[in-house]
Amino acid sequence: MPYSHILFQVEESGIALLTVNRPEKLNALSGAAIGELADAFGRVAANAAIRAAVLTGAGEKAFVAGADIDELAALSPYKARAFALRGQAVFRQLETCGKPSVAAVNGFALGGGLELAMACTVRFASENAKLGQPEVKLGIIPGYGGTQRLPRLVGRGRALELLLSGDPIAAAEAYRIGLVNAVVPQVELLDYCRGWLGKVLANGPLAVGLVLDAVDTGLGCGLEEGLRFEAAAFGVSAATEDCREGTRAFLEKRRAAFTGK
Numbered sequence: 001m002p003y004s005h006i007l008f009q010v011e012e013s014g015i016a017l018l019t020v021n022r023p024e025k026l027n028a029l030s031g032a033a034i035g036e037l038a039d040a041f042g043r044v045a046a047n048a049a050i051r052a053a054v055l056t057g058a059g060e061k062a063f064v065a066g067a068d069i070d071e072l073a074a075l076s077p078y079k080a081r082a083f084a085l086r087g088q089a090v091f092r093q094l095e096t097c098g099k100p101s102v103a104a105v106n107g108f109a110l111g112g113g114l115e116l117a118m119a120c121t122v123r124f125a126s127e128n129a130k131l132g133q134p135e136v137k138l139g140i141i142p143g144y145g146g147t148q149r150l151p152r153l154v155g156r157g158r159a160l161e162l163l164l165s166g167d168p169i170a171a172a173e174a175y176r177i178g179l180v181n182a183v184v185p186q187v188e189l190l191d192y193c194r195g196w197l198g199k200v201l202a203n204g205p206l207a208v209g210l211v212l213d214a215v216d217t218g219l220g221c222g223l224e225e226g227l228r229f230e231a232a233a234f235g236v237s238a239a240t241e242d243c244r245e246g247t248r249a250f251l252e253k254r255r256a257a258f259t260g261k
């Protein structure tokens with residue numbers, strides 16, 4: 001599928017760099033952009049040569065300033081529901097693709113932009129970033145997972161503060177409440193993301209996938225079921241060649257050479 005709203009580039013390290021590319025509209029997500037993201041996330045999941053993804057926005061001002069308000073303004077109730085379900089499914093596709101993803105939040109991450117960032121495994125922000133869920137200011141509510149992922153990330157009280165005021169917060173405050181994992185100068189942001197992923201990708205790839213799966217499953221169920229899932233996934237990890245290689249390398253005092261088998 002040719003892309004006109006996003007850029008998709010696979011780097012030598014196996015990191016796919018996805019850039020929402022509509023800087024003149026602060027990378028607002030149109031329906032077409034959501035379709036292209038769905039295709040790109042499918043490629044990230046299916047292509048064994050792609051081991052991780054970094055998402056960012058074109059230009060120096062915005063990550064993604066939300067869903068496209070021009071399109072939102074024209075939606076009937078039924079179409080609005082379908083619009084939300086579609087975006088939720090696409091973001092969930094990224095969240096459950098089995099590979100780590102990083103949001104490089106290089107400016108405004110508002111509405112659907114913050115929701116996209118929250119569907120990533122972790123978020124690193126540039127110093128100029130501003131994050132928020134301003135939907136109530138437009139008389140609507142978040143529809144791409146904001147009411148669900150924000151309280152899971154920062155707790156009910158802080159999430160409701162952001163969701164009900166609609167006010168954005170600066171990167172430093174987002175870091176303080178755990179909404180972003182680190183704040184770095186804008187020029188260093190992409191390399192910081194690559195650096196973190198480099199550390200993750202040096203670990204056993206099957207183990208990385210199982211941790212993502214166990215945390216995701218556990219957050220969606222009770223402690224007992226989550227613990228049982230973890231034990232089963234632990235059993236799977238213990239049966240891999242990566243486990244044999246990782247433990248042997250430790251005992252032989254050398255770096256493990258994981259094969260993902």
Ligand code: COA
Pocket residue numbers: 024025026028029065066067068069070108110111112134135138
């Ligand atoms: N949807 C559609 N267009 C958007 C947009 C969005 N979510 N966010 C920004 N744009 C457009 C603006 O309309 C403007 O277009 P124009 O030049 O054709 O008028 C362009 O992007 C630049 O934005 P502008 O508002 O001029 O920049 P700013 O620096 O003054 O303000 C923001 C930046 C982010 C504070 C402001 O654009 C804004 O509030 N955007 C909407 C955020 C939002 O509510 N998102 C949630 C949507 S559900």
